[in-house]
Amino acid sequence: MIEFLQQLTNGISQGAIYALIALGYTMVFGVLRFINFAHGDVYMLGAFVGFYLGPKALKMFSDGPSYPGAIAVLLLAMAICALIGIVIERLCYRPLRERPKLTVLITAIGVSLFLENAGQFVFGADPKSFPDVITDRALEIPESWGKISGLTITISQVLVFGVTLVLMLALSHIVRKTKLGMAMRALSFNPVAAQLMGINIDVVISFTFGLGSALAGAAGILTSIQQPSIDPLMGVNAGLKAFVAAVLGGIGNLQGAALGGILIGLVEALVVGYVNPTYRDPIVFGVLILILLFKPTGLLGASEREKV
Amino acid sequence: MGGRSKLVLILVLVASAIASHILSGGAEPHIPALNPYYYDVLIGIGINIILASGLNLVNGYTGQFSLGHAGFMAAGAYASSWLTLSYGYVLGVGSWATTTAFLIALMLGGIVAALAGLIVGVPSLRLKGDYLAIVTLGFNEIIKGVIQNADAVGAQRGLGGMVQHTTFFWTFAFAAITVYVVVSLVNSTYGRGFLAVRDDEIAAEAMGINTTKYKVLAFVLGAFFAGIAGGLYAHYKQFIHPEGFNFMKSVDVVVMVILGGMGSTAGVCVAAVLLTILPELLRYVAHIESLPEWLRHVAENRMIIYSLLLIILMLTRPQGLFGAVNLKKKRA
């Protein structure tokens, strides 16, 4: 029982990371109807921002790990990644907006490969050790809590839950209550009408990329807090899994992305815990193929029909 | 109509046979064999032509974006290698016998790859664009994963010890055959179906074309040739490893197809030649002492250059070198 709960806990905390990244995929798909292959690499860049600028940011608060310092690193990474996302969109995707989807897809693959290889070139291919931004400790639930005693939760896991929750609430608020958020939704429902209503597509798209990339950057920091070993190719696997999560939830649907992320995290944890760790990746791919074959619109997604 | 291309095919086959004989130093009067490094590059060109032409049928002519071509190459490489290693002498030990065995193994390897292509082709019926690309990528990983866990073919250790049956002749003979098949198929009325599927699936169905058949056929044929290429590769290098057939390898082939211009076999062949030579050029540049250190490092990392090439191509000339397809205007 405890083991099961343990797997669940680990799964949810990993799932939260996937959810944050998946949100970016889904938002961009919603407004541009295309899958930003390079999104996973922004997550990687977030981790590296933390690696290079983290220690300096921490110094501003105290002489070592601290909570305010951690938050500062997080916000810094989010800001820089948002900028990176906006720049990529402006340089590589915006000029191709009138072209067939295939062209943009190939470009996105190019950007992704460039970021990965340039990353290896600039940062070096070997894994780096992320600085300690908080003092991580494992908390074991005491005997007095009865049934669930013995369960171990680390402070970093709590931080991941907490930050993810806060970020998702913030996103939800932005999407539902702010003008830009509503513009995003309008754009995803009907681009032509949105433009006719006077919405500046360029601004909204930049904003969407910025938001999504910021979340990916946050995910990068949160992952690195839990698992301090980072390398330039870390975005490949995580990006792919997050993509599967976005599709599982229903691409274009924000709640779907969050749900999908958690589900994939759980599936992974259960496979690692109860089946066989080497089957973890193939099974996630298998999930992708199954959804695309049987319910391509995902769990919460809506059907899109081509007009004949 | 059909006669001329058949004539060209036969000419190329004869020319390759002669060239092969000369290059290996067998001609009289004695011409020394070609420098092994250049020979290497030539074989590489031949194999890449096969890979790129096959993929062009899928991506270029039929408009199905496949990112998993290396998986089919792997299937062919491993299947044919296992066969020659296990049964290479079943027909006898003389050179005719072993060569025949090699050819049979090569064909069977192609068929195994074609079966893989069939399996991957089926999802392509329901998926388009981005989704299809990711699924084909997924299958590439799955095939690689299967090989990595298959002890009978060396798993993570790789598979070696194959006899070097691949000669200049076989490589270019198959390259010529691949190009011939793709070109004559696509230009026939039967083959125009592929293009119709690419241009407008719904209209194609309405005109009586079985789009399913064409999509699956494209994958199967493309995979078959990739399998042949894989077999040729395996019996040249005499050692194969699952990591050699990963996503990066698939991207290598995709870049050739895009650079050449999707839907132009001539373009794709030229691109195959260019992109086989490019890494060698880069390696050379990386060793030029007079260049700044960072430039030499970049030259070493060909993926940085490839990825930039992809981005710049898409931004400036998406139709590649000889692309016939108009990729400038978005469908209304």
Add this chain to the structure above:
Amino acid sequence: MSAPLLELNEVTMQFGGLKCVSELSLKIDEGELVGLIGPNGAGKTTAFNMITGVYRPTLGAITFAGKSVVGHRPYKITARGIARTFQNIRLFSSLTVFDNVRTACNMHLRHGILYALTRGPKFAEEETEIEKRVVELLDIFGLAGERDSLCKSLPYGDQRRLEIVRALATRPKLLLLDEPAAGMNPTEKVELMKLIRFTQEKFGCAVLLVEHDMKVVMGICQRINVLDYGRKIAEGTPAEIRANPKVIAAYLGKEEHDA
């Protein structure tokens, strides 16, 4: 009274909560020229899509030449003898005029992939035959001179004609035309009317015409069905339809609404 060529029986198309077509019944006899009209959104193209197999009707039966066409792939339905053009021109944009029509000959090929590869005498013979047929068709419709031009380079009116030629290459018994006069000027429309009548006579096929231009519809159709909000509200000869108060109300009502 022989059996109708095409018969729709209480056909309904429902997408989620929206009923695009409700209990539609209509028939077309061999060689007839029938119109299908109605205000925008009445469900005319949806009806076409159901007949050609692009959509599967939620309810109801559609039979062609006595056999049901429900649940079959579009290419199979085309093989039975139903061809169509599209509301938004769907030519094969990267192909020439000649090749666009040639693709429609694909379904009648007697040889398969092996012949295409070995290119023996049988192959050459069939290819020549196809070429002859395509050029003949193009010639009849005045497009033979453009055979090697990219279809995209043709003027709009010619492109529409090419779509019709392409559809005819499938040797249909029933031709569905979806707003063929859209975007044409009055002279072109008169030409189109002549063309459709000519097609019907020369090729002996029935025609189901969806069209907004009343002059065209009234001018050539023998019978007209009128749809409004997915339901058939009237059927009859052009004269009957012109005088039908329900039809007038449907169109006028729409106009008032849009004003």
